[in-house]
Amino acid sequence: MSHHHHHEHGHDHTHHHSISSNLKVAFFLNLSFTIIEFIGGIFTNSMAILSDAIHDLGDTFAIGSSLFLENYSQKGRSKKFSFGYKRFSPLSALINSVILLAGSLFIITEAIPRLLNPETVDARGMLYLALAGIFFNGLAVFRLRKGENSINQRAVMLHLLEDVLGWVAVLVGSIVMLFVNLPIIDPILSLLIAVYIFWNAFKNLRQVMHIFLQATPDDVDIDKVKSALESLEEVQDTHDTHLWTLDGNYNILSVHLVINNNMRLSELAELRMKVNKKLKSYHIDHITIQFEVPGELCELEKH
Template sequence: MGHNHHHHSHDASTENIKTAFFLNLFFTIIEFVGGFFTNSLAIMSDALHDLGDSITLGASWYFQKLSTKEANKKYSYGYKRFSLLGAIINSVILIIGSIFIIKEAIPRITNPQQADANGMMWLAILGVIVNGVAVFKLRQGNSINERVVSLHLLEDVLGWIAVLVASIVMQFWDVPILDPILSLLIALFVLYNVVRNMKDSLQIILMATPKEVSIENVKEKLLMFDGVVDAHDIKLWTLDGESNILTAHIVVSDEIHIPNKTETLKQNIKHSLLDNFGVKHITLELERKEEDCEYRNQ
């Protein structure tokens, strides 16, 4: 049952990213046309930024789709980590894009440029709606890939809100400087969030213990089972931020070493770890007290 649920969540992730990709690509084309007719450099640069988004969304869609493939001889854990690869590539592109926006915005603060404020306003309303729908879809997902992709689109939503506010104000007052100031603030906000997500992705790649699970708590839970004397060499990591994996050596008392009792103990431990910590892939090695295990003191 858990496997089916996980498979559906990956399918949903792929569909969410696919929808976001087509929405973004469609809107990028509108932006280039709109930017040309409103003579707005801000919109044209945002169109270039969105073109980059479309490329990375396409890559994310591909990697997320690939991540749903089952395990085989080459990838014994399956392809789940490919979605992380998409997240890391997206993060790098977003960091470069944010730095580019900051670089573009600073000179415009000292030398602001005039544009068709009314045309900007209507484009901005459309931008908020289209990107808002895409963000809403991706915010419902669980994968890190979806979170990073939703940051791309959240940046666009915030960017368009900034353009909308600036275009309305510029229709009443001559303050073209508003646009680059807001662009700068949004770029810094996105940069902060991307770095945080990038850190999460790298920690998973480096097989860090999942944040929501503590090895001390797992050991405490293991020692609560009747017949368990000790637990050591507990290794805990996650494939993609959702599928957690655990291996452990369990030292059991002599009376447990009867086939049906060891099987019952293993099943009980696995159910308990799944219910309490969400660990789905568990490998346990049972040992007698007198056995000499080289990992015992680790």
């Protein structure tokens, strides 16, 4: 089951093309709109718009990096990166989470003083910006829905849908402020949006750190894998089992199997097939096995 990269390239160029062209459109829509937002937030004196702008900036980065990585991480392995380029994807998620954490903290520190003495905001300007935001993001979501579904693209779509929700909040707030003089609505909205961004960025950061620190992936239970291996009659024992993930999707297992003394190479090959078959349902993409005979003191056990 361990995929070898050289034959995988031919057949998926077309759908990558549609993915990246969709992501490109979404990226430029988002980028240009983020710039409009920052300017608009300053002119309308609205923290809520600024916090939405930060959210959008994060998404622009996420889309941009997934555009870059969608092509980059497809490259096979190289001498320098023997595992391939899949780790570049969590790397961009790491950078993105840090941007969002910093941005949301900035908004929170700016918004709290405004709760105490709210400043007047241009509610009409906010209304127009919110409508534009819903339109732009809606357009980007619509564009992405047409394409093939890659994990990247789904993630980006969810980001954009979240943005639409942020804009709906701003829209409602600005309509209320048009009729009622309640400028405190603005910092309240911006705090809600910022806390939401902070919480999500924090969750992402945790996941990404798990990947970098080589924690076992969430979708595979290492004890179940061990007992599945030990249930094979040829396998007496397993140890030194390592299970980690390259990018949250591509999982790798390395394991030492203790087997009967007198197995031939051909039988070992058969056993390897059995192991692969046994673990097929466990979402493991790459398996490395070291065979040992009973009583052979594994190097690693001595330490």
